[in-house]
Amino acid sequence: xxxxxxxxxxxxxxxxxxxxxxxxxxxxxxxxxxxxxxxxxxxxxxxxxxxxxxxxxxxxxxxxxxxxxxxxxxxxxxxxxxxxxxxxxxxxxxxxxxxxxxxxxxxxxxxxxxxxxxxxxxxxxxxxxxxxxxxxxxxxxxxxxxxxxxxxxxxxxxxxxxxxxxxxxxxxxxxxxxxxxxxxxxxxxxxxxxxxxxxxxxx
Amino acid sequence: xxxxxxxxxxxxxxxxxxxxxxxxxxxxxxxxxxxxxxxxxxxxxxxxxxxxxxxxxxxxxxxxxxxxxxxxxxxxxxxxxxxxxxxxxxxxxxxxxxxxxxxxxxxxxxxxxxxxxxxxxxxxxxxxxxxxxxxxxxxxxxxxxxxxxxxxxxxxxxxxxxxxxxxxxxxxxxxxxxxxxxxxxxxxxxxxxxxxxxxxxxxxx
Numbered sequence: 001x002x003x004x005x006x007x008x009x010x011x012x013x014x015x016x017x018x019x020x021x022x023x024x025x026x027x028x029x030x031x032x033x034x035x036x037x038x039x040x041x042x043x044x045x046x047x048x049x050x051x052x053x054x055x056x057x058x059x060x061x062x063x064x065x066x067x068x069x070x071x072x073x074x075x076x077x078x079x080x081x082x083x084x085x086x087x088x089x090x091x092x093x094x095x096x097x098x099x100x101x102x103x104x105x106x107x108x109x110x111x112x113x114x115x116x117x118x119x120x121x122x123x124x125x126x127x128x129x130x131x132x133x134x135x136x137x138x139x140x141x142x143x144x145x146x147x148x149x150x151x152x153x154x155x156x157x158x159x160x161x162x163x164x165x166x167x168x169x170x171x172x173x174x175x176x177x178x179x180x181x182x183x184x185x186x187x188x189x190x191x192x193x194x195x196x197x198x199x200x201x202x203x
Numbered sequence: 204x205x206x207x208x209x210x211x212x213x214x215x216x217x218x219x220x221x222x223x224x225x226x227x228x229x230x231x232x233x234x235x236x237x238x239x240x241x242x243x244x245x246x247x248x249x250x251x252x253x254x255x256x257x258x259x260x261x262x263x264x265x266x267x268x269x270x271x272x273x274x275x276x277x278x279x280x281x282x283x284x285x286x287x288x289x290x291x292x293x294x295x296x297x298x299x300x301x302x303x304x305x306x307x308x309x310x311x312x313x314x315x316x317x318x319x320x321x322x323x324x325x326x327x328x329x330x331x332x333x334x335x336x337x338x339x340x341x342x343x344x345x346x347x348x349x350x351x352x353x354x355x356x357x358x359x360x361x362x363x364x365x366x367x368x369x370x371x372x373x374x375x376x377x378x379x380x381x382x383x384x385x386x387x388x389x390x391x392x393x394x395x396x397x398x399x400x401x402x403x404x405x406x407x408x
Contacts, residue, residue: 002220017251026247026249031247051215055214055257
């Protein structure tokens with residue numbers, strides 16, 4: 001009889017592996033959404049990512065060495081993190097969930113169609129953004145103020161004039177525009193964005 | 204094919220091992236039946252468990268036979284923690300968690316072909332065991348002093364009386380699992396049903 005012990009996985013910054021501010025990262029998609037799971041790996045530190053590729057993926061030594069080189073030479077491109085997030089999320093949740101997580105990341109930053117996202121993915125993608133609740137749909141100017149995205153109604157009107165106010169990734173052109181039930185994503189959310197920053201509005 | 208021990212070492216997956224050279228030889232000599240246990244102390248496995256699950260798959264892919272063990276017995280006894288008394292979960296809850304963990308473990312192993320994996324539950328061969336049998340046949344191999352020296356219980360090296368009995372049970376249960384998984388291994392070649400009937404442990408020499 002033989003015994004083998006696997007190592008305790010550590011993080012370069014000294015915090016505990018497998019946990020975020022919101023708690024343990026579970027494998028069950030009901031407990032940790034595939035989007036949050038994907039983001040966990042995508043956010044891996046440059047100092048940890050090569051080690052994680054060795055432990056959590058089936059990539060070959062050559063492939064991992066290449067990703068290590070890319071991390072050293074072009075850290076901002078995060079090629080190793082993207083490979084890691086895609087591989088591990090595919091293993092645990094399947095290819096379709098990876099596609100959804102990527103779509104959600106893009107949509108949140110204005111590069112995709114928000115209406116393509118299913119409710120759990122949208123909820124997970126917006127969970128870490130500041131939110132506000134409203135009992136009734138009013139003018140967009142009021143909603144921008146309610147989220148704290150702008151300091152005042154006049155600042156909200158200015159943002160619209162400058163072309164820097166977006167509702168669900170569509171530029172707002174009318175200062176008097178009012179949100180309608182048809183604008184609600186999954187009947188619950190409006191995503192308000194100023195310039196390139198995304199802020200959701202819960203209703 | 205790359206030597207599996209070299210592969211695991213390169214990936215940083217071997218933190219401890221009993222005898223690396225003997226293990227290399229065992230892998231070289233033919234299919235090794237191996238097990239890794241997951242205790243149902245929550246409704247889901249977490250990120251840390253992926254390390255073991257994927258390591259199992261690597262060893263399986265190198266031509267060995269995995270036993271994915273869900274600790275239905277161990278889960279009923281609970282886990283000691285350095286800071287608090289163990290949580291004793293309701294048997295129905297543990298049984299539900301066993302099913303959930305089982306389906307999670309199944310995702311990472313291959314159940315087809317020559318090196319097909321099997322899932323086992325240590326409650327299957329411990330639930331029928333008597334207290335006398337546990338103490339006489341298994342408990343005698345667990346030295347109290349060794350156990351206290353390793354104790355992760357409130358008060359460090361001086362366990363409270365309340366935790367001493369479940370602690371010894373946890374260790375006995377784990378150790379027993381190790382030996383009886385070997386029995387389950389041997390049972391591979393026996394007719395179906397032999398595993399659950401394997402209630403007499405192989406005696407450590």
